[in-house]
Amino acid sequence: MQEVIYNYYTDHYGGRVIPENEFSYVIKKAEMYLHSFTFNQLEGQPYDNIVKNCLCDMAEAIYKVEKQGDESIKKSESTDGYSVSYVTEIADGQNPQEVLRKKLYGIAECYLMNTGFLYLGVE
Incomplete structure (x- = not known):
C-alpha cells in the first residue's frame, strides 16, 4: 500500500482544508x-491517482465533520434565555457515524464506480 503524503494532498490534489499536523490522522481514517x-x-497495491484523490476527498470530509463542533455556523440565537442553534448535516436522532459513512x-462512488473496486460479486 502506497501512502498518500501531505505534499500530494497540497500539490496534486490541491487540498487546502487539512493542516499538515492533522493530515496523517485523517488520511489513515x-x-x-x-478498505x-x-x-x-486495494490492500497491498500501489494507489493510482484516482484512489489518492478519492482518499484526499474522503479525508477532507472526515476533517470537516470532526471539526464541525469547533467552527459551527449559527442557525439561530435567542438572547433573553440565551439559546443558540447551529447548522449541522446531521438531523436530530441520526447516528453521526452512519451519516459520515x-x-x-x-x-468513493464518484471516484471508483467504474473501477470494479466497489464490487464484491462474481465476474
Whole structure:
C-alpha cells in the first residue's frame, strides 16, 4: 500500500482544508473506510491517482465533520434565555457515524464506480 503524503494532498490534489499536523490522522481514517468499501481489494497495491484523490476527498470530509463542533455556523440565537442553534448535516436522532459513512461511500462512488473496486460479486 502506497501512502498518500501531505505534499500530494497540497500539490496534486490541491487540498487546502487539512493542516499538515492533522493530515496523517485523517488520511489513515479515510484509508480504513476505503478498505471497508472496497472489500480490501486495494490492500497491498500501489494507489493510482484516482484512489489518492478519492482518499484526499474522503479525508477532507472526515476533517470537516470532526471539526464541525469547533467552527459551527449559527442557525439561530435567542438572547433573553440565551439559546443558540447551529447548522449541522446531521438531523436530530441520526447516528453521526452512519451519516459520515454514507457521505464517504458517496465520495468513493464518484471516484471508483467504474473501477470494479466497489464490487464484491462474481465476474
